[in-house]
Amino acid sequence: MDRGGETRRFLTGALLAAACASALAAAATQAPLRAARWLPPERRLPALAQAPSECLAPNDDPQTARRIAIGRAAFRTPLLLGGQAARAGLSCDSCHRNGRGNPDFSFAGLSGAPGTADVTSSLMSxxxxxxxxNPTAIPDLAGPAQTLKVPKAREGRALETFVRGLIVQEFDGPEPAALTLDGIAEYVRAVSSQACPPAQSQPIALATYLSDARAAAQAAQYALDARxxxxxxxxxSAARTALGxxxxxYAAPEFARERRFLRDADLELAALQHAxxxxxxxxxxxxxxxxxxxPRWGDPLRDREPESLFDRTRLAAALGGASAARSPGE
Structure with a gap:
C-alpha cells in the first residue's frame, strides 16, 4: 500500500477543505444568495437573475414521466450528493443549471477557470x-453526444452506473434508492437540444421556485405510490431546498411575515419527512x-415579489460593486 501517497492525498484534501471553508465563510458575509459563493463577482448578477432555458423533452408514458419528475427534483437538492457538497449547498443543478452547463461556476478548491470542476478532487471525494x-470543462447535458462522458442509451444502463458512481464515489454521497437513480437517469435522457425553447435563457422568478417546490412534493407522492x-x-428535501x-x-427584516409563512411551510415538510x-x-x-x-402563503409572496431580491435592480444593489455590472455578453 502506498501510505505516503495516501497521506499526501489526505493532507491535500484537508488543506483544500480548510481553504474551501475559509472561502465560503468570507463569501457568506458578502453574498446575499448562497449560489453567489461559487460565481465570479462580475458574473453574479446575470447568473442570479437569469438561468439557461431548460431543454426537457415531454414523455407520453406516465410512468416514465413520473420518473423524470423524480429525477428532476433529485437533481436540485444538495441532499442527493451528501458529504462536503451538501454542506456547501451544491447540487447537480449547481454545475448543470436546468440540466445544461454552468460557464460561470467557480468554486474554491474545485474549479480552475470559471465553468470548470475537478471531478477527482480530494475536497469532495x-x-x-x-x-x-485537474479541472475540466462542465458539459451541457443538452449538448452533442460526443461532449458527454457516457451515452444516454438505456441499453446496458451505463448512465445509471455513471450516476451512481458520481453520487457515491465522486461526492462520497449515500447510496441512492433505486427509484431515485432511475429517475435521475431518465431526467438526463430527457434533456435534449431538440427540446430547447427559442429563448436561450429565462428569468429567475418566484414562480420558478414555487413550481420546483410543487413538482418535488408531487414527486414525493409518486414515490410513495411506488412504495x-x-x-x-x-x-x-428537494421541496425544502426550493423554499430555501x-x-x-426575502431576507430583509421587512419580510418577517412572509418568511414566517415559508418557515411554517418548511416545518410541515419536515413533519412529512418524519411521517x-x-x-x-x-x-x-x-x-x-x-x-x-x-396559495395561502404563495400569494402573499407574489404580492411582494417586486420588493424582493427577485427584482433585478434590488438584486444588483444587494450584490454591489463589480457584481452589479452588466457584462458585455449578457
Whole structure:
C-alpha cells in the first residue's frame, strides 16, 4: 500500500477543505444568495437573475414521466450528493443549471477557470480524490453526444452506473434508492437540444421556485405510490431546498411575515419527512393537503415579489460593486 501517497492525498484534501471553508465563510458575509459563493463577482448578477432555458423533452408514458419528475427534483437538492457538497449547498443543478452547463461556476478548491470542476478532487471525494488539480470543462447535458462522458442509451444502463458512481464515489454521497437513480437517469435522457425553447435563457422568478417546490412534493407522492419511502423523503428535501431558495430572496427584516409563512411551510415538510420515515399511512394525503395550502402563503409572496431580491435592480444593489455590472455578453 502506498501510505505516503495516501497521506499526501489526505493532507491535500484537508488543506483544500480548510481553504474551501475559509472561502465560503468570507463569501457568506458578502453574498446575499448562497449560489453567489461559487460565481465570479462580475458574473453574479446575470447568473442570479437569469438561468439557461431548460431543454426537457415531454414523455407520453406516465410512468416514465413520473420518473423524470423524480429525477428532476433529485437533481436540485444538495441532499442527493451528501458529504462536503451538501454542506456547501451544491447540487447537480449547481454545475448543470436546468440540466445544461454552468460557464460561470467557480468554486474554491474545485474549479480552475470559471465553468470548470475537478471531478477527482480530494475536497469532495475520499474515493476518487487523486491530489492533483485537474479541472475540466462542465458539459451541457443538452449538448452533442460526443461532449458527454457516457451515452444516454438505456441499453446496458451505463448512465445509471455513471450516476451512481458520481453520487457515491465522486461526492462520497449515500447510496441512492433505486427509484431515485432511475429517475435521475431518465431526467438526463430527457434533456435534449431538440427540446430547447427559442429563448436561450429565462428569468429567475418566484414562480420558478414555487413550481420546483410543487413538482418535488408531487414527486414525493409518486414515490410513495411506488412504495419507495427513501425517494419520497428525498423529494420532500428537494421541496425544502426550493423554499430555501425563496427564503434568501426575502431576507430583509421587512419580510418577517412572509418568511414566517415559508418557515411554517418548511416545518410541515419536515413533519412529512418524519411521517414518511415512520411509514405513516396518511403521509400521501398530508402531502396533498400541503400542496392545496400553497396559495395561502404563495400569494402573499407574489404580492411582494417586486420588493424582493427577485427584482433585478434590488438584486444588483444587494450584490454591489463589480457584481452589479452588466457584462458585455449578457
Amino acid at each position: 475520499s474515493h476518487r480524490g487523486d491530489g492533483v488539480d 419507495d419511502p427513501a425517494t419520497a423523503h428525498l423529494m420532500l 431558495m425563496i427564503d434568501e430572496r 414518511v420515515g415512520a411509514g405513516r399511512p396518511d403521509a400521501a394525503s398530508r402531502i396533498a393537503a400541503w400542496l392545496a395550502r400553497m
